[in-house]
Amino acid sequence: MASETVESTATTDRRSVRGRLGLDGEALRGWATVAPVILLYLFVAVTPVAFAIYASLFEVPLLNPNWTFTGLSNYVEVLTMNSFWSSLWLGALFMIGSTVVQLLVGLWIALVLNQLDRGQRFLTAVAFTAYLVPTVIVVLVALFMFDVEVGVLHIAGSTLGLWGERTFALGDQTWAMPLVVLVGSWKFSIFVTIFTLAQLRAIPDRFYEAAKICGASRWEMFRDITLPRITGVLLIAVLLRAVFMFNKFDIIWMLTEGGPAGATTTLPILAYRTAFLHNDYGVANAMAVVMFVFLAIGAYCYFRAFDPTAEVNT
Amino acid sequence: MTVHIDNMTRVFDSPNADRIVAVDELSLTIEDGEFLTLVGPSGCGKTTTLRCVAGLDTPTAGTIRVDDRDVTELPPQQRDVALLFQDIALYPHMSVRKNMEYGLKIAGVPEDERREHVAEAAALLQIGDQLDKMPASLSGGQQQRVALGRSLVRDPSVFLFDEPMSDLDAKLKRELRPVVQRITDEIGCPVLYVTHDQEEAMTMSDRIAIMDDGELQQAGSPKNVYSEPTNDFVGEFIGQPAMEFFDARVESANGTAAVSLGEHTVSLPATAAELEGYVDGPVRVGVRPQQIGIGDPAEGIEAEHVLDEPLGDETHSIFETEFGDVTVVTHADFDGDAETDYGLVLDESATQLFDPDSGVRIH
Amino acid sequence: MSTPTETETPSETETEGGTQLSYETRDRLYHLALYGSAALFSAVILFPIYWMIQNAFTDSQTVITEFSWLPSPETVTLDNFGVLAAGAVPRYVINTIVVTAGTIAVVVGISLVAGYGMARFRFRYKESFAQFLLLGYMFSPIVLGLPLYLIWSEIGLLNAQIGLVIALSSISMPFAVWLMWKYIQTIPESMEESAWIAGASRWRTFWDVVVPQTKPAIVACALFAFAIAWNDFTFAQILLPSQESTTFAPGIMRLIDQGGYTSWGDIMAVSLLMTVPPLLFAYFLQEYLLKGFEVRTR
Known part of the structure; x- marks a missing residue:
């Protein structure tokens, strides 16, 4: 706040002196420029959340315009549902598994990229490519590669004895979840790389030179120079990844639709199923509200870890 | 044209501190064809004064008139002034020619007439061969010549300078000073030149106005303010080394x-x-x-x-x-x-x- | 920074003489690990892409009957791309293009104006507004999509591509507006002032002076919106339930779901086509992209 006002003091209009109410011509024009954004947000973010809270208090059969007010019973239903708790557990598993894999792989790629003397451009391009391939294409290729007839990964896996020759791995109780995590991580690990790489490149060479002169080994340089410098950024990346993964719907749904037998039914999948397959829109909205609460907690942590006003001041 | 500044005050609201009086009841007249330099230490209110004359800022109290026309509340678009900025402010995405003719284009001057004006100004400023270059490829001094040309082609009724040379080195400054003087003589309108450099003020001006802390200390010819300072501030500020x-x-x-x-x-x-x-x-x-x-x-x-x-x-x-x-x-x-x-x-x-x-x- | 390393040094030199490997060996091992990792990552990332390309150009019958690591000249064909000429797939692709183009237009237009306003006007609660915007990072399509389904169907936006464009634009806003805001702040205000003094109106100045200089940010925002829209499955699945209006991702998944569609050769061909645009854009506009990321991660 402070820096903003100081910076523009020299150019302030007297209109702002006149209009003590804060709604002088300049402020009006300012608000007018951001009004479309506010409208969009109201329309697509604020209203739906409010609506979800509202709808969660009713029994809403999707194809029937008659809503029945049921108070908090949808929430009671959600909280007493076995499938809710199991999908919360599976969601947590998916979230933690994905975040850990993506963090490790993403960080590893970033470190390798940062250290390479040759082929750096090539590997950067390759890594970015994974991020740029649309999710649906990742899924289609994965489905093809796990195809029981000609899937290359299916054949590889069954040859190694991981699964049976006629077993569709993505439809297998044991393998579905780990494979969904891995397929997702193929695309999203690079997110961590991108976040970290900028920070890694910002570490001045002289730090390493100074350490080398002191006789530090590579591991010591990593532990004492690199790691402390990227911890902050890693924290943010982990937080964002965890939040995104907790809410991940597309890749899971496209790969397994939550199956087999609910083995990959995370909370978003359960909510979607409840609304559109079980026709229980009220309960689905109650789940959406629960997810929103998780999001809000994530958002709160995000703002604590990553003070946006600090960004304003830069 | 004559510019009259009457009892002009500009107060800034500051959210953290008290209100800042940037200019305090300033009265000053710039005669037609006169080169008046507003000089003072940074933060003395000279740039605020200039911005009020340009219409980029509006005084809290007092009036600004050009001849008999009250322009205090007019937006900059309607003032017919030219302003040279400290950071030169050439448009980086336009060629030198496009930069120079932009004002004419806005005014709806036809293309061939624009070319003519630009060519004239470029010849006067010795940048005729630079017209198709992009500003970024020019040196600081050449850029400032282009900026001068941009103002020159518009034939403004008031010419304002906001520390245009403070980013240039000493040699370039000496080189540009006569150019500025020739251009302003050519246009023959009132000139308000703001600088913190007393040497610039002494060498170029018909009259110098010294400001400190938002208040006008003295206005007079360079010789006059040098030999007859009205107070110790002027005495110390004008003249090198300081009094x-x-x-x-x-x-x-x-x-x-x-x-x-x-x-x-x-x-x-x-x-x-x-x-x-x-x-x-x-x-x-x-x-x-x-x-x-x-x-x-x-x-x-x-x-x-x-x-x-x-x-x-x-x-x-x-x-x-x-x-x-x-x-x-x-x-x-x-x-x-x-x-x-x-x-x-x-x-x-x-x-x-x-x-x-x-x-x-x-x- | 070097203080902790200095304190470690003595213990290091002590052990080095005795049990540890020589410097050369360790260095060789390190480089082996480094380039080994690079090769591993390249292989893991590139193989599926290679596999997609290879099978896209392989006779569709061969794809589902024979397995081969390398393409063989007899089975190479362009026939699979015929999938774009008939059936439901071309409609999905066109719908995706329409939605993506619409999202880019809306995101760039709105964020440009908003970013300009935030950079140039002083108004109260501006910073709070910016923080509120960042909350958008936290929006998830599924949480918003569920309630939006009924809202959109109430006001007639369900199955309308404009409805999807609105939803996708909103979730692109935090990035786009912040980028524009920060970018326009780096353009000196004196350039605009100079144009005003030359007689140009605020609006004209915006077009003549600000917009041309904001190009890198515009490109970055457009790419971002492109990625959001091109990648989207969830919103389209929920908000475009009809087969006519829906985009590629839900469309093709529904085709596969209905069971009738397992011509992997065709699917790989269209997958390849859908992958090419983002790669091309990213390649040709990488400078702008990097600038965008710089502003964002700063």
């Missing part, structure tokens, strides 16, 4: 006045009557370093030599005295010696007296 000041007392005997600086006494051309109210009281004595001579300790203020700054044609020598460090302009061959005792001799006819509290010049 030296000594705390002293006025003594009178038989109707003639003298000031004593510590042990040393300087007799003044003024009579005691002229110094009414200050006799037997404190005053500040101001002397320009050019008017201080070096002599024996017996002849003047006792001084110890600190260092010399040889400039080639003259030397600035710094001495330590009981009044603090004093700069003296000495001969080019002067070579001070820390072991020797010197005396600083003030040229009695060139001393100026200032009120020790208000700083206003007494005599």
Whole structure:
């Protein structure tokens, strides 16, 4: 706040002196420029959340315009549902598994990229490519590669004895979840790389030179120079990844639709199923509200870890 | 055209601190064809004044008129002024030619006429061969010429300069000064030139207005403000090296006045009557370093030599005295010696007296 | 920074003489690990892409009957790309293009104006507004999509591509507006002032002076919106339930779901086509992209 006002003091209009109410011509024009954004947000973010809270208090059969007010019973239903708790557990598993894999792989790629003397451009391009391939294409290729007839990964896996020759791995109780995590991580690990790489490149060479002169080994340089410098950024990346993964719907749904037998039914999948397959829109909205609460907690942590006003001041 | 600034005040609201009075009841007139320089230390309100004249800022109180037209509330688009910015502000995505003709294009001047105007201005500024280049490929001095050209082609009714040379090196400044003067003569409109550089002000202006802390201190010709400063601020700000000041007392005997600086006494051309109210009281004595001579300790203020700054044609020598460090302009061959005792001799006819509290010049 | 390393040094030199490997060996091992990792990552990332390309150009019958690591000249064909000429797939692709183009237009237009306003006007609660915007990072399509389904169907936006464009634009806003805001702040205000003094109106100045200089940010925002829209499955699945209006991702998944569609050769061909645009854009506009990321991660 402070820096903003100081910076523009020299150019302030007297209109702002006149209009003590804060709604002088300049402020009006300012608000007018951001009004479309506010409208969009109201329309697509604020209203739906409010609506979800509202709808969660009713029994809403999707194809029937008659809503029945049921108070908090949808929430009671959600909280007493076995499938809710199991999908919360599976969601947590998916979230933690994905975040850990993506963090490790993403960080590893970033470190390798940062250290390479040759082929750096090539590997950067390759890594970015994974991020740029649309999710649906990742899924289609994965489905093809796990195809029981000609899937290359299916054949590889069954040859190694991981699964049976006629077993569709993505439809297998044991393998579905780990494979969904891995397929997702193929695309999203690079997110961590991108976040970290900028920070890694910002570490001045002289730090390493100074350490080398002191006789530090590579591991010591990593532990004492690199790691402390990227911890902050890693924290943010982990937080964002965890939040995104907790809410991940597309890749899971496209790969397994939550199956087999609910083995990959995370909370978003359960909510979607409840609304559109079980026709229980009220309960689905109650789940959406629960997810929103998780999001809000994530958002709160995000703002604590990553003070946006600090960004304003830069 | 004549620009009249009447009782102009500009107050900024500051959320953290008190309100800031950037310009305080400034009244100033810029005659047609006059080159007026507004000079002062940074934060003195000179740029705010210029921005109010340009219409980029609006005074909190007071009026600005061009001839008889009140322009105080007019937006910059309707003022027909030209402004040269400190950061030059050429549009980086337009060629030099596009930059120069932009104002004409806005005014709806047809293409061939625009080309003609641009060619004329470019010839005058000796940038005719640069017209198809992009601004980023030009040197700072050339960029400033383009910016001048951009203003020139519009034939404005008031020409404003906001420290246009402060980012240029000394050599370029000297090179550009005559160019600026030629251009402004060519247009022949009132010119308001803002700078913190007193040398620029002295060399270019018809008249100089010195501001400090939002208030106008003095306005006059360069010679006038140099030789007859109205107060110690102007005395110190104008002239290089800055005027030296000594705390002293006025003594009178038989109707003639003298000031004593510590042990040393300087007799003044003024009579005691002229110094009414200050006799037997404190005053500040101001002397320009050019008017201080070096002599024996017996002849003047006792001084110890600190260092010399040889400039080639003259030397600035710094001495330590009981009044603090004093700069003296000495001969080019002067070579001070820390072991020797010197005396600083003030040229009695060139001393100026200032009120020790208000700083206003007494005599 | 070097203080902790200095304190470690003595213990290091102590052990080095005895049990540890020589410097050369360790260095060789390190480089082996480094380039080994690089090769591993390249292989893991590139193989699926290679596999997609290879099979896209392989006769569709061969794809589902024979397995081969390398393409063989007899089975190479362009026939699979015929999938774009008939059936439901071309409609999905066109719908995706329409939605993506719409999202880019809306995001760039709105964020440009908003970013300009935030950079140039002083108004109260501006910073709070910016923080509120960042909350958008936290929006998830599924949480918003569920309620939006009924809202959109109430106001007739369900199955309308404009409805999807609105939803996708909103979730692109935090990035786009912040980027524009920060970017426009780096353009000196004196350039605009100079144009005003030359007689140009605020609006004209915006077009003549600000917009041309904002190009890198515009490109970065457009790419970002492109990625959001091109990648989207969830919103389209929920908000475009009809087969006519829906985009590629839900469309093709529904085709596969209905069971009738397992011509992997065709699917790989269209997958390849859908992958090419983002790669091309990213390649040709990488400078702008990097600038965008710089502003964002700063």
